[in-house]
Amino acid sequence: MSLSDNTYKYLFYAILFVVLSQLFFAVETLSISYKEALNVFVNNSLLSLITKASIYFFGQNDFALRVPFLIFYLLSVILMYNYTEDFFKNEKDRFISIVIFMVLPGLLSAALLVNSAIIVTFLTIFYLYYLKIFKKHCYLLLILFLFVDNSFSILFLALFFNALKEDDKKVIFITVTLFIISMLFYGFDTGGKPRGFLVDTFGIYASIFSPLLFIYFFYAIYRDGVKGNRDIVWFISATSLAFSLLFSFRQRIYIEDFAPFVVIYLPYMIRNFFHSLRVRLPQFRKRHYYITWATLLLLFINVMLTIYNKPLYLVLENPRKHFAYKYDIAKEVASILKANNINEIESDEKELLLRLKFYGIKKGHKYFVSTRKQYYYDLEIPIEYFDKTVATLYIIKN
Template structure:
């Protein structure tokens, strides 16, 4: 009965989580980097996005549907891993809830991104190892040919095998890593530049500050005390990215997803710290847990309700590039405009995705005189952008009737 009850609560959490992500997708516009990839990138990632777009509805949801589906699979895999890893069902729910509220996980789940797929492979390998007590060979072999981000999984496998003196698995991981680097090698050419603080900021965004600090501590403790595979993978991801950032800018969204797979280790450390103590001495540890989760929830809620940030200021809004395209396209279509160039070519790509072609002599540009404009965008009663329409960049502004 406890198992059924836990599963029922998990399903409710999952439904609520998916509903919140669908709401987020409905509010978003395609980003200009996604639009560029959609039209010009021939990689398997955007091939998947184009296939979904063509066959599932030709809208934002269709574009992001494969990645939302993979994220849903990741949540289920995390729950399956937690049910095996934890003795108490409530710990499994807490682990899945923590996974659902991680800011970086939420952000990447609604983007056209490799990170969701990389995380799926890592979680499958962890599930295989923890479920059958056997090392995974098939999935790592496939991951070799997908992306450089999978190199972190292979590094984790190597250090795990090295510690266990498993020569066969160590050689396998090393060969896979060498092939992956040969195919997608991370460039280390040029003058060394430190992006350590930028990368650390990305990690803090993914986990939230307090959670990241306690997570690293939990992973180190787990490796020293329990020697768990998922801890090797997660810690390898964090250390590898931080070391690499001392020399060059790191594609953190590709390399860091593997670090999330050790989340059960973190929850286990939290709950062990609480339960090992007498009830009268638990308050401080419970308060620490509540504080860390509350901070992560607050950080994630900013992603869901980020339009409220327009009340604080327009220029400083961190997500404005995820909104202009769709809303501006709807405004232009309401004015009977189906073709127009844009002075900002990144915006032009976004408009093109929403059916506004660029084969027109008219040009859309930011209004130079804020009192005279043709189209404007407003959120929460605040005007965030004004545009004017001219015939071409060499002629004076021509007001469209």
């Protein structure tokens, strides 16, 4: 029995509510990282302005730090849901596509962390939605993007390639101009000793999508390119993927510059998959079903590890190898210090000092604090998750 379109719509909003509630739970489990602290106390970028504005209105806490990016995540999902209206043959396919999109590990991570990726994702979908509704490019938006983030140079380049195919001279001129200006303003770092990070980049993409989903993404991009199904979204995703892999031959890339333009291809992947499934007779669909369930299982595991990753400390010999370690312990350290009436410290860990500043621990000379092993100390306090010591705090009274 198939569900009505309205039923799928209600299910979509119900699942979105559940996902958002879990993300808000995850906010409470994270500590501010060093790079995030730089955006709060040192930098003057767009991220800094957004974060500082949120802190001004909501106070200096983890919720205020991350809520702007949760809002951009919410808007991105709703906008993608609207963008894919009339994109699929039936509402069930659209529902499956948007649910997978909203739980992509890379998108969930971008929603939780202070970074530009979720902003770029939202603005890119917004641009595509504008193009779909009004059937024309919004040049004012493109100019605005120039001042938002350096990664939009990829978008300018992709729009240029698409305009070449369509022989749109106006778009060719504008996108080339914006791309050149973007390169003059930002550029891409190509310095340093050449080193290959191609395998690393594939690994990061696999973590953004989940492994099997990324393999299918790679196949879908290739298949649509060979078959000539190259619309503007294909050019955006293919250009981003190609340049990220190309740069990886020489250096480690900032995946935040490329991932937002890659994840927007997900609806095309899902549509291709359902088409490939339905052209086969039922008795020849078993392999597709097996692959689907394996893909969904891996995706589910990745989602769980994205939100509930602290139990991984139980199986890691070295806690610092945990992928989220740089977003842990600072909040616990601040709580321990406050419980011992210590509000001013000095440390041999400059990054920890800046992180603790967010939680009200100021720089002073009464106490020396470190998570590095000390020859002598007044207090030694373990920091534990699930009864597993992940760090040890050493306190010395000066």
